[in-house]
Amino acid sequence: MRVHFIAIGGAAMHNLAIALHKNGFEVSGSDDVLFEPSVSRLARHGILPKEAGWYPEKITKDLDAIILGMHARIDNPELLKAQQLGLKVYSYPEYVYEQSKDKLRVVIGGSHGKTTVTSMILHALQVAGKDFDYLVGAQLEGFDTMVKLTKDAPIMVIEGDEYLASPIDRRPKFHLYQANIGVISGIAWDHINVFPTFKSYVDQFQIFIETIQPGGTLIYSKADEVLENVVAADKSNIQKQPYTLPDYIIENGVTTILADGKRYELQVFGEHNLLNLQAARLVCEQLGISKADFYQYSTTFKGAARRLELVGKNDTATVFKDFAHSPSKLQATIHAVKMQFPDRKLIACIELHTFSSLNKDFLAEYAGTMDEADEAIVFIDKKTFEQKQMEPYAAEVVKQAFAKNDLTFFNDPKQLAAQLESTKLAYTNLLMMSSGNFGGIDLVDLKNKLL
Incomplete structure (x- = not known):
């Protein structure tokens, strides 16, 4: 497979490019501005563009797919050439779905806590020795890249951003993944340049719930009143699992969860992180990890980069x-x-x-x-x-x-x-x-x- 990335330097884009390269794809790309760490990472894998800029001559009929980053404009010369040739142009979430449509997809959405919930799930799955793919919005300790995409892993865990998929695909990213298990951590108005009213923003989460596959599961925070109202109004054919704070104590600056007569000392803290932990626990229980094992694994979770x-x-x-x-x-x-x-x-x-x-x-x-x-x-x-x-x-x-x-x-x-x-x-x-x-x-x- 030959795949070309327009705006390869973006955080998700360059990580997806590396993941496909590791999977045996022939990967090329362009960008007008490239920064670290994407420069070093792309260079390490031999897929760093030789020169910055847009080069329509890179767009040829023998490409199997074009992946368009949000950084590119609708008049991008490489995009125009691809459209002229009739090539299939994907946004990166659209392409991630194409590569994971035969897997069980877990999609974590919400205005806050997405990266942390995703990180907690990935940590538990890794400690448990599960085989899984993932897409996460931060560099995590113990993970080489922010995207892993293989042929054989049965599970795909995806951080589902509500921002737009690409310059030519104005749908929120998390609408495209068609989750089997969906998480919403909470709703608080954001991205007002795209969603100018609170209602228009909230509507995106209702649509996300409707994209969860029939018979699937929605895991959501009962602590969020707006979210509770959205879930109550939904008529989708899915299971709905709310979560609240666990029992816990704080002693000498350390938070300890109390569950089933046992104590689990955490390296993270804050009520928002305890709620995030409950969302991750419910997901992991669906993926075959017991409550006790999940809490034990969580004692070694150090948090995602730049999250407290x-x-x-x-x-x-x-x-x-x-x-x-x-x-x-x-x-x-x-x-x-x-x-x-x-x-x-x-x-x-x-x-x-x-x-x-x-x-x-x-x-x-x-x-x-x-x-x-x-x-x-x-x-x-x-x-x-x-x-x-x-x-x-x-x-x-x-x-x-x-x-x-x-x-x-x-x-x-x-x-x-x-x-x-x-x-x-x-x-x-x-x-x-x-x-x-x-x-x-x-x-x-x-x-x-x-x-």
Whole structure:
């Protein structure tokens, strides 16, 4: 099979390219901009494009498939050539389905927790010695790539994003996988550039439930009222399994699950992660892993990259980084750290970086989300406004939106770094949250200066 990737450098795209290459496919690709780690990974497998840019001459009739990344535009010259030749053009979720349609497909959806739930399932399956394929949105410890796709594995575990599949396929990705087992961790409005109203966003989850195959299973959080209403209204021919928090205790900064007379000490914490764990447990029970075995396997789960990830600690302070950027993620992450370390001060810093989070009309969704932080900092790199061609706004707009007058606002990474470096971290935790990189601030270097 000969497969060509248009925009091969994307996180999911380059990992899928590597997975197909390992499977014996002849893989080629193009991209106008390539960054690490995709450059090194593609080069290691001999499939890195020789030059950046788009080359229509790479598109020939003997290609079996074209896979189009979200980064490409609809007027991409390679895409136009493929359409002219009448070649089949897939989005990557569409192609993943094609390669996994004979497997049992587990699809994890939700506005938050997708990567963590998927990671927990993969960890348990790996420890149990199960044969499985997967697609996950972060690099995980113990896994070489973010995508594995083989001929023989009977199970495919997929992190199901609700964002659009490709520039020419405007369906949410998780609609295309046709799950046998579907998970929804919760619903909180996001991607307002695509779903301009809350209802239009919620509708996508109703459609996802309808794509679960007849006789399949939906596993969903009973803690989410919006989701509960969506599930109650659904008439699909599927089983529905709700989940809630397990019994647990927190002692000396360690969370322990109590189940069937046994104790299971976890390396992760926070109510949101305990809910994620319950979703993963119900999936794994469907895949032949007992409740007791799952909890035992979970004691060695260290978490997904950038999900309450430990940057460094000493006896009286800890520095965490987290991917949290939406209102629900921000509030849940702050609450988790505050509950885990109730005797410590919490300094929470959020970088607003995505289109939705920067949108002035959406900003009010953040009201009250940082109330549990003892010191709240919001950072927007002024260059981000320029790159996204958005009108910048003043600190007062941010303070009003977050409904927190003592909030500190920065739009210059050097000023933010100076503020953080001057902080005394005695009996204090620092929580750095962003889907970006804080304007280039090195968090390891910051940790070394603080601890």
